[in-house]
Amino acid sequence: MAELQKPYLLFLGDVPDALAAKTATGVVDWRRDWCVGQVRLEGCQADTGLQDMNIAQGVENGAKTMVIGAVNAGGVLPDHWVTSIVEAIHAGLDIASGLHARLQDVPAIAQAAAAKGATLHNVRHVEQDLATGKGTKRSGMRVLAVGTDCSVGKKYTALALEQGMSAKGMKASFRATGQTGVLISGRGLAIDSVVADFISGAAEWISPANDADHWDVIEGQGSLFHPSFAGVSLGLLHGSQPDAFIVCHEPTRTTMRGVTTPLPSIQEVIEATIAMGKLTNPTIRCTGLAVNTAALDGAAAKALLSELSDAHGLPATDPVRFGVESLIAPLQDMTPTP
């Protein structure tokens, strides 16, 4: 996918609740500097806290791309959203969408984009040519967020790591593998949308060769132990060839998301990730645990993290509550002197 042009104008439509605009919220949480404002239609129940403006004002404020940062019910793009998108195109903006529907499948949008030369980014769809994975070593350092399950904080952990590493002067780039991550980073692709033959090739493309002391902080997907998505997780592991990985975990979950399979233990995830990951990086190792303790009170959360840290001999933190300082330290130690 071509890189998204910044800054963004975030389109929230008229969604009925905040959850429907979580893509927009994620972009604002991590890339507020890239956002000039939000466009909300009458009745919108979501609010990112950005300044409200119309499309013309967004353009006046320098916006280059309007990001559809909300999902509509039913998967069909409502007519009044189409009207706004066409207006944005005529005002000179590119459009980036995390919707299931492809923008160009709506004739009015396709015609407007053709007339204005606007680029339409469908971040749920992979529209570029990919090569199959090669498995050869690339320069630079890589850390991958893996999970005991889906939706356990892998994206958040990776973004927090990038932010913390950059703040310390380390060279670090968040590498997106999911749609919201792509909008947050302006680059990457939704790896679960590629044709199966190209999973590891896509991961190689996402994380190209770089400076020896540069870290790619790669957003994980799924889990090696999820019966629906483990193939994606394995291809991503092989293509990422990580030097280090962080295991992300949600301690109250008992079965994998959407299925009846029991959750694996953290130790099983560590062992399987090393066993399979050493194919493309023989020195792969686990450097920490990121635990979502939202369901626990402060004392219980600290006790659990301390217990897990002792059991595994690894730093353990809840990135949201306690930051990622302890996860960065081992990565600093591993960074080669340039």
Place this chain on the structure above:
Amino acid sequence: MAELQKPYLLFLGDVPDALAAKTATGVVDWRRDWCVGQVRLEGCQADTGLQDMNIAQGVENGAKTMVIGAVNAGGVLPDHWVTSIVEAIHAGLDIASGLHARLQDVPAIAQAAAAKGATLHNVRHVEQDLATGKGTKRSGMRVLAVGTDCSVGKKYTALALEQGMSAKGMKASFRATGQTGVLISGRGLAIDSVVADFISGAAEWISPANDADHWDVIEGQGSLFHPSFAGVSLGLLHGSQPDAFIVCHEPTRTTMRGVTTPLPSIQEVIEATIAMGKLTNPTIRCTGLAVNTAALDGAAAKALLSELSDAHGLPATDPVRFGVESLIAPLQDMTPTP
């Protein structure tokens, strides 16, 4: 994919050598009864041994589907092949193609198919809706051919197993996961062509619930140790939930096909397949080894098979040279009494 209508008329075009018609050869090797004849254009250098006929004669002989059993150079469908395909459609046939190009992307073919109501099967492309994998146990028995690498005889082993098991009166169905296999079985799909999110879901679709004493003999793809394709292999393993697996191996290969990664040992493949496969079938076990000994003389082949059998405590055979009798015995023992 809808099931292909039989019998077939095999179209070989004017390919310059036998290798370009290996799909047709595979169909004839395993499903001669389904084939009424072959159509060869002037200059064709391949021959399946079927009776030569033109399209009208194929229809007179009862053909329902013309199978494009040859690949053309360069990926573009030549005009004179298009002429034959359109002729076949007008004569009342469906078309099944293993070509990279989609049949309906050629306007003349799309128009003819629309006019006649013919079905166009593009077996390299997955055009149906799939669900994500569920990981729940299905009734019936399943055996999967896995590999130390790509192209080590997994399809041949699975087809030979189905044939040998059926000859013994066992209930057995070959389940295709690659394009040639789909044409041979008339059903299935090319699992490396599905969107990554649906790999295990596709494998579940390929091998649905069945009688308790029925065996699905599932064609494997890739290898858990191939850095390009392991994600496909893992999703296929999880979705297949095999009770038994056969490790297929080519003993003279030193690096994985197309990459520089060293070949894994048979033992590594057995251990990784059990470690990962037990997620969806806790009783998964290896029941035999299928070794391609084509590069060895008869004595050396027998010595190697005997050595591997002793080392692993498993039957070891070359299915092409010595049959699959020894691989069937453990499957017979595992079959529940109905």
